[in-house]
Amino acid sequence: MNKAIALFLLTLSTTTSFAQDGEPQVSAATKRYHEYRYENTEPTYGLGKVKAAIKKIKRNPKDEEDQSLPTPIFNALSTKEKFTLCMIHGEVASQNCDGMPWIVGEEKKIFAQPVGFFNDEEMWSDRQTKFLQTHRGEVIGMLRETMRKKSRVGANLKAAISAVHANELIPDLVKVYRKDRKDQDILTLLMVLMKDGQYKPFLASPSYRKLYGKDANYQSFVEANPANQKLTIDRAMAFYKTRVH
């Protein structure tokens, strides 16, 4: 698709519609979608064991903010259990400004970044991040299996895919997206992968300028209309072919 057509197809708007009295019109659909964006997808590997270990730390009232598993317990977890731990629990508190408020018409937008995971209240500790990176191959396998089993890519899985630059999962992401075309953050994730992969056709696109250019921020978006959906998927699949084959 040439640049002119791409430019035409992209409806790039930062305006938000408001009621005449100035109050935002946040529909029930938007509220539901906002909650949906923050949902996590739980892996099944050792889930009961990992949840029990987490429950023990959360039960300690003196250390309500210290969410780290004791080192011997962390070290004793298998690779699969460590993966599950990373997907359902962040060991350190996160802060301040990375949480996104409800946005009018949120369900019709492809944002520059997916929402944070763990409701923006926790994030991975250094050892969790290191685990994901050093076990990248196995992690990608477990991410794929979890996505296929659950037909869903929760905020936690998206964060992991982004963290390990799992370009190998692009066809899987597209497959889940096409199921109901509901989760626009999957398209966001595809764009993040292309951006991080410095994919030149994407870096030269109007959507890149809008989402990650000089004037962009974490709430920048493009409309999730059929043309933008198709364009993003086609471009991501082309990127995938350059990286994986």
Added chain:
Amino acid sequence: MLAEFVTIHAGTYRLGKAGHVENMPRSLHLAAFEIARTETTNDQFAAFVRATGYVTDAEKRKNAMVFDPPLPEFRWIRDPSATWRYPNGRTRGGIEGKGSHPVTSISFADALAYCKWAKVRLPSLDEWEAACRAGTTTDYFFGDDRKSIGRYANIWHGRDHRRPDLSDGFLTTSPVGRFKPNPLGLYDTYGNVFEFCTGRLVSDKASTRVHARGGSWWCSPNSCCFFNSADIGSVNIHASFSNQGFRVVRSASGKR
């Protein structure tokens, strides 16, 4: 060493921003109060610690989150050596010569302890906004165009956080009052440090979630842009970050 205060008169204030679901446009009556002209400094916090022997959350729990570029966006490092005396960890230097910088790497709970000792309190979310807005209804007290932000606030001007940004002279905090004040004479309401406020949001689920406003030296136009009059940040009540601090208020006893 005592804070200078500015009186915010009792009255009806226009708060919030259209489209901001957590902070909807509204008019609200507030009783008079006095708010510190600047953020609480290292010197002021040191006086509190000297007088009380108080030990902060970060000192007890070794859980402070620090910044040391290059880092990806919104990524912080947990550094057990970081405390208010060494806001970004021991290896990155202490607060010697920085007595007039805002205290950081303290938690909301630490700020409450300071307030109790100093016989002051934290502003509510509404009080903070009324004081910051100074009667304006725009995104910033200087209008809607954020191009002027650098005159009023110590923020991050870099495109991302992979390279240090010293373009305004400060990598992290600046001395309080270094940038231009708002029309009421309050300094650093935007940038320098996020300022803890009391109050809850509709989205709050955990009782341990607290809020802070005004953005910080870390915030950039390309990340969260929270250096404005409307946005509200969130954090765990016991978490300590090197871009978090506070400003105090007190009742305007007998003043209108």
